[in-house]
Amino acid sequence: xxxxxxxxxxxxxxxxxxxxxxxxxxxxxxxxxxxxxxxxxxxxxxxxxxxxxxxxxxxxxxxxxxxxxxxxxxxxxxxxxxxxxxxxxxxxxxxxxxxxxxxxxxxxxxxxxxxxxxxxxxxxxxxxxxxxxxxxxxxxxxxxxxxxxxxxxxxxxxxxxxxxxxxxxxxxxxxxxxxxxxxxxxxxxxxxxxxxxxxxxxxxxxxxxxxxxxxxxxxxxxxxxxxxxxxxxxxxxxxxxxxxxxxxxxxxxxxxxxxx
Amino acid sequence: xxxxxxxxxxxxxxxxxxxxxxxxxxxxxxxxxxxxxxxxxxxxxxxxxxxxxxxxxxxxxxxxxxxxxxxxxxxxxxxxxxxxxxxxxxxxxxxxxxxxxxxxxxxxxxxxxxxxxxxxxxxxxxxxxxxxxxxxxxxxxxxxxxxxxxxxxxxxxxxxxxxxxxxxxxxxxxxxxxxxxxxxxxxxxxxxxxxxxxxxxxxxxxxxxxxxxxxxxxxxxxxxxxxxxxxxxxxxxxxxxxxxxxxxxxxxxxxxxxxxxxxxxxxxxxxxxxxxxxxxxxxxxxxxxxxxxxxxxxxxxxxxxxxxxxxxxxxxxxxxxxxxxxxxxxxxxxxxxxxxxxxxxxxxxxxxxxxxxxxxxxxxxxxxxxxxxxxxxxxxxxxxxxxxxxxxxxxxxxxxxxxxxxxxxxx
Amino acid sequence: xxxxxxxxxxxxxxxxxxxxxxxxxxxxxxxxxxxxxxxxxxxxxxxxxxxxxxxxxxxxxxxxxxxxxxxxxxxxxxxxxxxxxxxxxxxxxxxxxxxxxxxxxxxxxxxxxxxxxxxxxxxxxxxxxxxxxxxxxxxxxxxxxxxxxxxxxxxxxxxxxxxxxxxxxxxxxxxxxxxxxxxxxxxxxxxxxxxxxxxxxxxxxxxxxxxxxxxxxxxxxxxxxxxxxxxxxxx
Numbered sequence: 001x002x003x004x005x006x007x008x009x010x011x012x013x014x015x016x017x018x019x020x021x022x023x024x025x026x027x028x029x030x031x032x033x034x035x036x037x038x039x040x041x042x043x044x045x046x047x048x049x050x051x052x053x054x055x056x057x058x059x060x061x062x063x064x065x066x067x068x069x070x071x072x073x074x075x076x077x078x079x080x081x082x083x084x085x086x087x088x089x090x091x092x093x094x095x096x097x098x099x100x101x102x103x104x105x106x107x108x109x110x111x112x113x114x115x116x117x118x119x120x121x122x123x124x125x126x127x128x129x130x131x132x133x134x135x136x137x138x139x140x141x142x143x144x145x146x147x148x149x150x151x152x153x154x155x156x157x158x159x160x161x162x163x164x165x166x167x168x169x170x171x172x173x174x175x176x177x178x179x180x181x182x183x184x185x186x187x188x189x190x191x192x193x194x195x196x197x198x199x200x201x202x203x204x205x206x207x208x209x210x211x212x213x214x215x216x217x218x219x220x221x222x223x224x225x226x227x228x229x230x231x232x233x234x235x236x237x238x239x240x241x242x243x244x245x246x247x248x249x250x251x252x253x254x255x256x257x258x259x260x
Numbered sequence: 261x262x263x264x265x266x267x268x269x270x271x272x273x274x275x276x277x278x279x280x281x282x283x284x285x286x287x288x289x290x291x292x293x294x295x296x297x298x299x300x301x302x303x304x305x306x307x308x309x310x311x312x313x314x315x316x317x318x319x320x321x322x323x324x325x326x327x328x329x330x331x332x333x334x335x336x337x338x339x340x341x342x343x344x345x346x347x348x349x350x351x352x353x354x355x356x357x358x359x360x361x362x363x364x365x366x367x368x369x370x371x372x373x374x375x376x377x378x379x380x381x382x383x384x385x386x387x388x389x390x391x392x393x394x395x396x397x398x399x400x401x402x403x404x405x406x407x408x409x410x411x412x413x414x415x416x417x418x419x420x421x422x423x424x425x426x427x428x429x430x431x432x433x434x435x436x437x438x439x440x441x442x443x444x445x446x447x448x449x450x451x452x453x454x455x456x457x458x459x460x461x462x463x464x465x466x467x468x469x470x471x472x473x474x475x476x477x478x479x480x481x482x483x484x485x486x487x488x489x490x491x492x493x494x495x496x497x498x499x500x501x502x503x504x505x506x507x508x509x510x511x512x513x514x515x516x517x518x519x520x521x522x523x524x525x526x527x528x529x530x531x532x533x534x535x536x537x538x539x540x541x542x543x544x545x546x547x548x549x550x551x552x553x554x555x556x557x558x559x560x561x562x563x564x565x566x567x568x569x570x571x572x573x574x575x576x577x578x579x580x581x582x583x584x585x586x587x588x589x590x591x592x593x594x595x596x597x598x599x600x601x602x603x604x605x606x607x608x609x610x611x612x613x614x615x616x617x618x619x620x621x622x623x624x625x626x627x628x629x630x631x632x633x634x635x636x637x638x639x640x641x642x643x644x645x646x647x648x649x650x651x652x653x654x655x656x657x658x659x660x661x662x663x664x665x666x667x668x669x670x671x
Numbered sequence: 672x673x674x675x676x677x678x679x680x681x682x683x684x685x686x687x688x689x690x691x692x693x694x695x696x697x698x699x700x701x702x703x704x705x706x707x708x709x710x711x712x713x714x715x716x717x718x719x720x721x722x723x724x725x726x727x728x729x730x731x732x733x734x735x736x737x738x739x740x741x742x743x744x745x746x747x748x749x750x751x752x753x754x755x756x757x758x759x760x761x762x763x764x765x766x767x768x769x770x771x772x773x774x775x776x777x778x779x780x781x782x783x784x785x786x787x788x789x790x791x792x793x794x795x796x797x798x799x800x801x802x803x804x805x806x807x808x809x810x811x812x813x814x815x816x817x818x819x820x821x822x823x824x825x826x827x828x829x830x831x832x833x834x835x836x837x838x839x840x841x842x843x844x845x846x847x848x849x850x851x852x853x854x855x856x857x858x859x860x861x862x863x864x865x866x867x868x869x870x871x872x873x874x875x876x877x878x879x880x881x882x883x884x885x886x887x888x889x890x891x892x893x894x895x896x897x898x899x900x901x902x903x904x905x906x
Contacts, residue, residue: 007756007767014758040577041599052639072756075810077721078748079771082740171640178632179625186631194634203637211636214556214579216508217534218630259682259722 001085001092004076008093012065018101021057025105033113039120043127046106047206050131051199052167055138058098059159062142065094067152074260087143087255091248095139099132106131123209130202133240137198138163140247147254166199174200187222195235198243205236285309293326293334294318308332308355316342316361323349331356331385341368351380360389367419369394373401373427381406391419392440395427404433410440412463421462424449424472432457442468443485450474458483465490466507469497477502487511488533492518501527504536513538514555517545525550527671535560536578543567549671552576557583557623566590572669575599575618579636582618582659585627589656593618597665605666616664619655621648672697672818672849673718678727680713687713688724689873697817700840700850702860705870706901711853712751714870715820718851719748731818744772749811751822757796761787761806764795768810778813784835785809801827812839819843820851825859837863861893869897871904 012018028049032042069090076086110124142159149155174193178186194200207215208227215227226232282304284296292315296306302322310330316339320326324347333356336342340361343352357370369391373379379401385408386392392408395401403422412418421437423445424430430452436459437443443459445468446452454477459466466482469475469491478500482489488507491497497520504514513535517523520542529551530536536555537547540563547570552558558578559570562585569592575581576599595611603614622641626633635641648655678691687710695701703711716722718729720736720743728735731742755764765778782788785805790798798806804827811819821840825833840850840863854860860867861881869877869884877884877900881893890896 003767003771007759011756011758038599044577048637048639048642051637069756071750074721074750075755076771078719078743078746078750079768080740080743081771168640168643171635171638175625175632175635175640178635179629182629182631186629190631190634200635200638204634207634207636210577211556211579213508213532213534213554214636215633217510217512217556218633223631257723259680260716 001082001089004081004086004089005092005096008069008090009097011069012093012097013100017061018097021061021098022101022105025102026108029106029109033109039113039118043120043123044210046124046127047203047210050102050127051134051203051206054102054131054134055167055199056163058095058135058138059142059145059163060156061098062091062094062139063146063155063159065090066143066146067155077260083255084252087147087251088248091140091143091251094143095136098135098139102131102135103128123206126206126209130205130240133244134198134202136244137240137247140244140251143251144247144254147251147258166197170197171200187218191222191226195239198240201236201239201243205233205240208232208236280304282306283309284313286311286313296326297322297324300324303349316340318343320345320347320350320352322347325351326353326355327351328354328356330354333358335359336361336370338362341366341372343371345371345373345376345379348377349379350376352382352384353380354383356385356387358386358388360386360391362390362417364417367391367394369419369423372396373398376401385409389419389440391423392421392437394420394423394425395430396425397427399428399430401427401429402431402433403435404431406435408435408437408440410438412440415441415463418463420445420468421459423447424452428452431455438462442466443482444468446470446472446475448472452476453478455479457481460484462486467491469494473497476500481505482507482514484508488513488515490516490518491520491523492516493520495521495523497523499523499525499528503529503531504533505529505531507533509534513560516540517542520545524548529553530555530558538562539565539568541565545569546571548572549669550574552578552581554578556580559583561585561591568592569594571595572671573597574668576668580620580623580626583623583627584619584656584659585624587654587656589659591659593659593661595663595665595669596661597668598661601664603664610666612664612666614664615660615662617649617652617655617660619659620645621654624654672732673851674728674730675714675718676728678714678717678729679725680710680717680722681725687873688717691727691870691873691875693868693875693878695849695851697849698844698847699865700844700852700863702864702867703851703853703870704860704867704897705876709870710873711870712822715822715851715853719743719746719820745816745818747811747814747816747819749807749819749821749824751826755795755803755806757794759795760792761795761798762791764806765810765813769813772814775813775815777815778809781809781813784839785832799827801829801832804828805832808836808839812843816848818849818851822853823855824852825854825856833859857894857897869900871900876900876904 032045145158146155194204282296282300284290284293290296290299292313293308294315297320300306305325308328310332312333312335314335314337316336331354334342336359338359338361342357342360360370361368370386370389371381371393373395376398377400381393381403382405384406387409389410393403408421418441420442421440421444422432426448428450432454433456435457438461441463442465443462447470449472452475457480460483462485464486466485467489471493473495476498481503483505485507507514514530514533514537516538518540521544523545526548531553534556536552536558538560543566545568550573553576555578557580558575560583567590572595574597581598598616601612601616603612605612622645673695675691675693678688680688705711713722717724732745734742736742787805790802844850866880884896888896888899890899
């Protein structure tokens with residue numbers, strides 16, 4: 001698996017898209033920091049960008065890579081390699097190269113800005129960790145979609161739909177549900193609703209840092225325990241890990257049963 | 261006024277002849293403060309040496325200066341009130357007073373001042389107390405450099421740090437009050453100055469005003485109190501350069517204004533509070549040069565608030581800048597800096613070319629269904645807020661800052 | 672070498688293999704033929720483990736291939752369409768396959784044979800179809816495995832390379848290897864193969880030498896023999 005990972009990673013690290021992605025984040029970081037000169041504002045803007053854009057890029061890129069390297073995958077399949085290591089290797093290759101672009105693209109301008117002497121370093125690290133998690137999750141979901149759909153166009157369609165659903169539509173439905181049942185105690189429901197969507201989960205993690213003052217304004221005891229202590233942070237990270245593990249397991253499962 | 265009082269004091273002292281010094285210590289002729297008071301003549305000075313004096317119900321009923329050397333301790337042994345000042349012109353300086361009795365029928369205090377003018381209480385440390393310094397129907401007093409540290413756990417069986425009741429012209433300066441019910445409480449007390457105090461980790465309010473007019477509080481720090489600072493039913497207050505910090509919780513705010521008219525709120529900092537300022541039924545208030553930093557809600561307006569003006573404040577990284585629970589707006593927002601402002605300044609005059617709407621639709625939704633707060637900063641919410649911004653339906657349509665600044669206000 | 676028993680495979684409603692029994696002995700060149708959609712590629716991919724059969728057993732060199740990947744060490748496979756990661760250079764691809772399968776030094780000789788030296792430092796994305804196929808051939812023949820499977824090996828090759836490929840196949844055969852070929856070029860099949868396996872509608876219609884086939888169909892040449900099977904069955 002490590003060998004496949006290595007080659008996929010090198011392959012992607014040399015592709016134009018990795019550079020575009022990297023350059024985009026580099027530019028974003030530079031613009032936010034050096035034109036605006038306001039670290040707190042930069043972190044907030046970055047958060048908005050990360051929770052929307054990282055999943056989108058992760059899904060599109062994952063699906064694209066899978067379909068584009070289909071013949072290469074077949075070549076690999078004829079080699080004495082386990083299927084799971086071929087697909088996990090490719091998956092990790094994509095996910096890690098995307099994460100690298102993100103971390104370096106944003107990290108470099110921030111380091112030059114003097115991040116290490118700033119108190120925002122924790123918020124910033126949390127952003128990058130969350131971004132990496134989202135990349136891992138959405139690339140895995142993309143591989144799942146691609147593995148289940150031979151038709152490229154269908155695969156892309158589902159990938160975009162998945163993103164639209166989790167990034168926007170889900171929250172709309174969520175909001176409507178909460179308003180509809182506002183007469184009932186909702187704090188558990190709202191937390192569960194958050195856990196079931198990795199984008200919401202990441203957003204909550206960041207809210208814990210940026211908006212704790214507002215979150216603590218709400219009465220519910222479960223809410224209070226979740227946001228007032230480290231409990232929320234720990235649970236969120238566990239859930240994010242589950243969100244990585246489940247699709248990855250399905251990649252392994254699905255790839256073992258697939259014909260090429 | 262003060263000069264004439266000082267003159268009067270000098271005249272009185274001259275009348276009674278030379279002031280004597282009475283010493284108290286465990287091995288002296290006089291071994292208790294009460295005895296010393298009985299023995300002393302008006303305008304004498306009582307000096308209490310270092311030691312522990314078990315005593316309570318000490319009544320200072322003549323004009324005396326009572327000084328503790330090296331902080332002698334008066335231990336009330338939880339039996340009741342410890343020191344009561346009933347005479348004018350009393351100075352109490354340099355004591356540690358501990359173990360005030362707790363009662364559900366009487367408000368026992370470490371030091372009570374009753375119908376006294378020109379009193380001074382300074383350098384006093386109060387611990388294990390019920391009420392700290394309780395001033396009733398007294399005027400022209402000074403309370404400064406005291407330290408009041410309680411161990412309050414529940415509101416119903418704990419008292420306030422410094423309490424004024426029907427007392428005017430009192431100066432409260434450089435005190436430190438912590439772990440009591442209300443740090444400083446003013447009721448029916450006018451023309452007082454509260455300055456440079458630190459009031460922190462109190463069960464209910466750091467500072468509490470009721471029916472008190474023409475008071476000024478400035479340069480104080482109120483941090484991590486149960487519900488912040490409450491200012492209610494009062495007129496013509498000046499609140500200057502205070503810091504309100506880290507008041508977190510459901511019903512928690514930096515400052516609560518209820519039925520306040522004609523106040524000035526200038527140069528204060530509100531940082532990391534669930535609600536920076538909560539305003540109900542308050543009119544003609546000037547908010548200027550305040551900094552609202554990292555609050556859940558910087559300003560929450562409930563109920564009827566008219567003719568208030570928010571000018572040249574900084575609103576920085578609050579989850580919500582302003583929230584209204586109605587569609588009516590009669591307040592003015594002008595020349596503030598909003599970190600959430602996304603407009604541009606093409607003519608480079610430092611003022612954004614697009615007005616800023618500080619009230620978001622989402623804040624309205626959260627008011628209605630508090631659990632929805634979990635969707636804060638979701639893309640869906642942003643889209644919704646944007647469409648509301650373009651054509652307001654639920655939020656006041658005339659509420660905007662026409663001159664949002666591009667750079668932070670400095671003062 | 673390869674034994675297949677009662678092999679079934681369907682893709683959705685489309686039954687591709689319907690009970691294939693086949694055994695291929697050690698040594699020699701076998702051509703798998705059949706019209707489009709007869710299941711040639713599916714059969715080969717089943718042997719390679721790329722297609723998972725619904726039913727039936729396959730063993731290679733006496734080892735059941737189910738849930739195993741190590742047996743592929745003993746197979747060299749030339750896929751039909753060679754499409755490699757376009758960002759890799761030819762040299763790197765060869766190095767990578769060696770890295771994955773184990774070292775060999777045959778590649779130098781093969782590179783020379785197919786005149787690939789000028790392309791070694793070029794990216795695969797920039798190569799022509801024929802050149803890619805040559806790279807593909809190098810990758811396949813550089814290992815010394817007892818079973819060689821070639822899926823349409825002649826695609827895009829120029830005449831000189833085709834001759835070299837034939838030589839290469841003959842050489843491997845003389846080394847005692849078993850070679851499995853699919854091709855549409857009948858002359859090529861006729862020239863190289865010792866025995867043919869004819870697949871029709873998911874079953875083995877004929878297995879034997881080309882001479883046997885001619886006799887069976889009463890046709891003077893190979894191409895007509897094949898054509899007669901097809902017309903007979905489709906008429």
